[in-house]
Amino acid sequence: MSLAEIAGLLADRTRAAFCLALFDGRAWTAGELARHAGVSASTASEQLSRLIAGGLLTEERQGRHRYVRLSGPAAAQLIENLASFAPDAAGPANLRESTRLGAEARARTCYDHLAGQLGVSVATAALDRGLVTEEAGLAVTEPGRRWFADLGIDLSALRGSRPLLRTCLDWTERRNHLAGAAGAALCARALDRRWVERIGSGRALRITPEGRTAFRDLLGLDLTAA
DNA sequence: GCACCCATGCCGGTATACAA
DNA sequence: TTGTATACCGGCATGGGTGC
Numbered sequence: 001m002s003l004a005e006i007a008g009l010l011a012d013r014t015r016a017a018f019c020l021a022l023f024d025g026r027a028w029t030a031g032e033l034a035r036h037a038g039v040s041a042s043t044a045s046e047q048l049s050r051l052i053a054g055g056l057l058t059e060e061r062q063g064r065h066r067y068v069r070l071s072g073p074a075a076a077q078l079i080e081n082l083a084s085f086a087p088d089a090a091g092p093a094n095l096r097e098s099t100r101l102g103a104e105a106r107a108r109t110c111y112d113h114l115a116g117q118l119g120v121s122v123a124t125a126a127l128d129r130g131l132v133t134e135e136a137g138l139a140v141t142e143p144g145r146r147w148f149a150d151l152g153i154d155l156s157a158l159r160g161s162r163p164l165l166r167t168c169l170d171w172t173e174r175r176n177h178l179a180g181a182a183g184a185a186l187c188a189r190a191l192d193r194r195w196v197e198r199i200g201s202g203r204a205l206r207i208t209p210e211g212r213t214a215f216r217d218l219l220g221l222d223l224t225a226a
Numbered sequence: 227g228c229a230c231c232c233a234t235g236c237c238g239g240t241a242t243a244c245a246a
Numbered sequence: 247t248t249g250t251a252t253a254c255c256g257g258c259a260t261g262g263g264t265g266c
Contacts, residue, residue, distance in 0.1 A: 012235075031251060043236055045252055066252065231264085242253075 009054045010082060014039050015047050019056065019070070019079050024203035025112045027060065027067035073162060073179070076111030083171045103204035105172040107196060110203075112184040115170050118196070118207065118215075118223070119177030122186070123167070125219035126178065138165050140182060147218075153185045190214075 010016055017037040022028060028036075034044035048068055051057040056075045060067045070076050107118035114122055126132045131144035140148065140155060148155050158164060158181040168179035178186070190196045195211030198204070207215070207223055215221040 014235080029251080030253095039235090040237055041252065042238080042254080045254090046235085049253090227266105229264105229266085231262105233262085234260085236259080237257090238255105240253100240255085243251085245250085246248085 006054065006056075006078075009051060009056060010079070012047070013037075014043065015051055018044075018047065018051065018068075019075075020083070022057065022068065022070050023076065023079060023111055024109055024198075025070070025076075027069040030066050030068065033068070070111060073111060073184075077168060077179070080110055080168060080171060103199055103206075104202070107205040107207055108203045109187060109198075109205060110168060110170070110177065110179070113168070113177070113179045113187045114183070114190065114196075114205075115168070115177050116172055116205075118205070120170050120173040120175045121221050121223070122215070122219060123176055123178045125221055129219065132165060132178070138167055140165055148182065148185070151186070151189055151218075153182070153189060155182060155185075158182065158185060 010019065014037050018033050021033060021036050030044050030048055031041055033048065034041045037044065039047075048057065048059075048066075052059050052068065055071055056078075057068045058071045060069075070079075104116060106116055107114070108116045110119065113119065123132075126144070127134065129143075130141055131147050133139055133141050145155055155164060160181065163180045165178060165182045166180040167176035168183075169175075170177050177183070190211065191198075193210070193214070194208055195214045196205040196207055199206050212223045215223055
């Protein structure tokens with residue numbers, strides 16, 4: 001598939017709305033996405049088939065349900081990078097929209113890792129504390145490996161086709177946060193331990209009191225205002 | 227500027243598959 | 247059997263490109 005064809009897949013409001021909704025890393029049904037984008041079920045079905053054929057989404061059928069999700073980190077990164085060029089250019093349409101955007105700016109998931117002010121703060125603290133280094137490309141240091149191990153995350157077990165650690169440009173902060181397998185594992189651990197909770201069905205996260213304590217103890221972050 | 231053609235997106239109607 | 251989710255088809259609206 002050519003660059004123009006990939007770009008063309010995202011050059012439609014409905015398909016873009018689907019991709020941004022799926023950015024929370026979860027699987028949605030075609031019906032849920034249709035309601036989310038404000039289109040009919042038949043239209044959603046048609047547009048989803050195009051996105052799947054183009055490799056941006058994958059589907060999983062369970063009975064009469066058709067669950068779709070982003071095809072992987074590469075698709076998520078592509079969408080995040082494009083979104084950083086047009087961060088809600090039209091501005092929030094109403095108070096509810098403004099509240100949602102504010103929550104997402106504070107803390108959210110970026111496909112499968114932490115983003116927003118929280119994600120950027122975590123990345124900055126990890127660099128300041130020498131847990132990760134940018135000296136020869138982004139990498140986890142030996143103290144960083146022990147830090148992950150203390151959280152019960154075995155980085156050697158995360159080896160695969162996916163990079164262990166990479167940066168991802170945050171479209172609200174315009175600074176990098178941590179992505180890759182290690183970033184995803186850290187986000188999963190934060191959700192498991194209820195340091196953060198999902199707000200509604202979107203990708204915005206709420207930092208819990210336990211989370212504030214954990215991020216302060218682990219990284220020295222002061223999240224009282226977040 | 228205007229008319230025409232074509233591609234695309236969308237919707238309504240209908241059929242099909244599946245769960246309850 | 248019924249209700250729901252999804253797929254398919256035909257038709258309409260819209261916008262861009264092209265020729266006059």
